[in-house]
Amino acid sequence: MQRFLTAGLRQLASPFLAAALLALSAGMAQAQAPAKPAAQDDPAPAAVTAPATTQQGGIKSANIFEIAPDASTDPKYSEQTNAERGQVQPGNNAPMWRDVGKGVTGYSSLPYPESGNMIQGFVQYPGSSLTNAGEAWRQVRNDWIIPYGGSLLLIALVALALFYFGKGTIKLHGSETGRVIERFTYVERAAHWVNAITFVVLAVSGVVMAFGKFFLLPIIGSTLFGWLTYALKNMHNFAGPLFAVSLVVVFFTFLKDNWPSKEDFAWIMKAGGLFGGAEVPSHRFNAGEKVVFWGGVFFLGLIVVGSGVFLDKIVPAVDYTRANMQVAHMIHGVATVLMMAMFLGHIYMGTIGMEGAYKAMKTGYVDETWAKEHHELWYDDIKAGKIPAHRTAAAAAASDAPRVA
Numbered sequence: 001m002q003r004f005l006t007a008g009l010r011q012l013a014s015p016f017l018a019a020a021l022l023a024l025s026a027g028m029a030q031a032q033a034p035a036k037p038a039a040q041d042d043p044a045p046a047a048v049t050a051p052a053t054t055q056q057g058g059i060k061s062a063n064i065f066e067i068a069p070d071a072s073t074d075p076k077y078s079e080q081t082n083a084e085r086g087q088v089q090p091g092n093n094a095p096m097w098r099d100v101g102k103g104v105t106g107y108s109s110l111p112y113p114e115s116g117n118m119i120q121g122f123v124q125y126p127g128s129s130l131t132n133a134g135e136a137w138r139q140v141r142n143d144w145i146i147p148y149g150g151s152l153l154l155i156a157l158v159a160l161a162l163f164y165f166g167k168g169t170i171k172l173h174g175s176e177t178g179r180v181i182e183r184f185t186y187v188e189r190a191a192h193w194v195n196a197i198t199f200v201v202l203a204v205s206g207v208v209m210a211f212g213k214f215f216l217l218p219i220i221g222s223t224l225f226g227w228l229t230y231a232l233k234n235m236h237n238f239a240g241p242l243f244a245v246s247l248v249v250v251f252f253t254f255l256k257d258n259w260p261s262k263e264d265f266a267w268i269m270k271a272g273g274l275f276g277g278a279e280v281p282s283h284r285f286n287a288g289e290k291v292v293f294w295g296g297v298f299f300l301g302l303i304v305v306g307s308g309v310f311l312d313k314i315v316p317a318v319d320y321t322r323a324n325m326q327v328a329h330m331i332h333g334v335a336t337v338l339m340m341a342m343f344l345g346h347i348y349m350g351t352i353g354m355e356g357a358y359k360a361m362k363t364g365y366v367d368e369t370w371a372k373e374h375h376e377l378w379y380d381d382i383k384a385g386k387i388p389a390h391r392t393a394a395a396a397a398a399s400d401a402p403r404v405a
Helices: 002-032 082-088 094-101 133-167 186-215 217-254 263-269 287-311 322-350 357-363 368-374 376-383 393-397
Strands: 180-182 365-367
Touching: 082 094, 133 186, 133 322, 180 368, 186 217, 186 322, 186 357, 217 287, 263 287, 287 322, 322 357, 357 365, 365 368, 368 376
Parallel strands: none
Antiparallel strands: 180 365
8 A cells, every 4th residue: 555655656746846847947048048139120029128228239148059050940930030030049040140240249258358249340441441340451451552562562673673784783983992981880780780680581571471372372382381471470470579679779879870961952852873973972871871761760660660569469558459450450561561662772772782882781891982982971071080980999909900091
């Protein structure tokens, strides 16, 4: 009898226990799934409509086991309203994706500040259409910076090549005297060479990363190109801060002799005599070198370094959002292309364009004839005693130092 009553109680309790467990699990699942705001094209009951100030677009959370990716197989799927689809597919429905396309920010457990925003809001950068910020940045980069920046560099290279084959290296008209003048001290040369080497590293790596897929990828293949760009990208990131520091040193080292003077106007009007028979007298640095100093080193250098340091994410107390990084990248790309085009002419004149120019930066000394022909006003100041012919006392006192003029 007792065994019979026990079995009966078990049979009677099991349905209630199952129902209780089912109700409990359903309640927990319902608590985990937050209420979704009603779609704009679906009328929502007034009793459940939340105030506009408390609503937030996007999905706040969803139980992955409750999302039904195959809900479209329901025979009545086409008859469902967006609100109904939002219940069975909270992570895949038309209102949600419309909010994503509008740039509505939702919630994500990822630590990144913008992790809850999949698509940025609409903007219109110079040269782009009115679209989301990511697409606008892509349009500026692919439709303007890459084609026109690449064309500018090619034009500069072709112009220098034509000038070289047409005029050749600018040589001395007179004979060397054997008497030398110290043009650059050791500190000046060290600052210049550090800046020059880091600039070349940045320029080569930047050109490969920006334009390499057009001229290098078809030749070496995707695997080698991927490894090469990865290595160059890291070199670019580490050489950037060194270039920034050396650029500051170069600026203050050569600032004293790069202030504009009245003689610079005559030099500019005659293009320094490059297309004539005689050079225009100038001080230690001519007007062309001063344009490179103020336009390239100072103005473009300030923009390039500022945007580059920002892209390196080493500026403290700054929000590195996608929008900020996109704007910094566009500014960096335009400024670096202009700087490279300007410095190409400077590199040309300092190497194969003018006889003795490279030797001056390598050894620090130039012959009296070179100084008189290329920088006559500077040479006159030295002969008049206004400027010492040898500023490095140790070099002048050394037994193997070149003979003083």
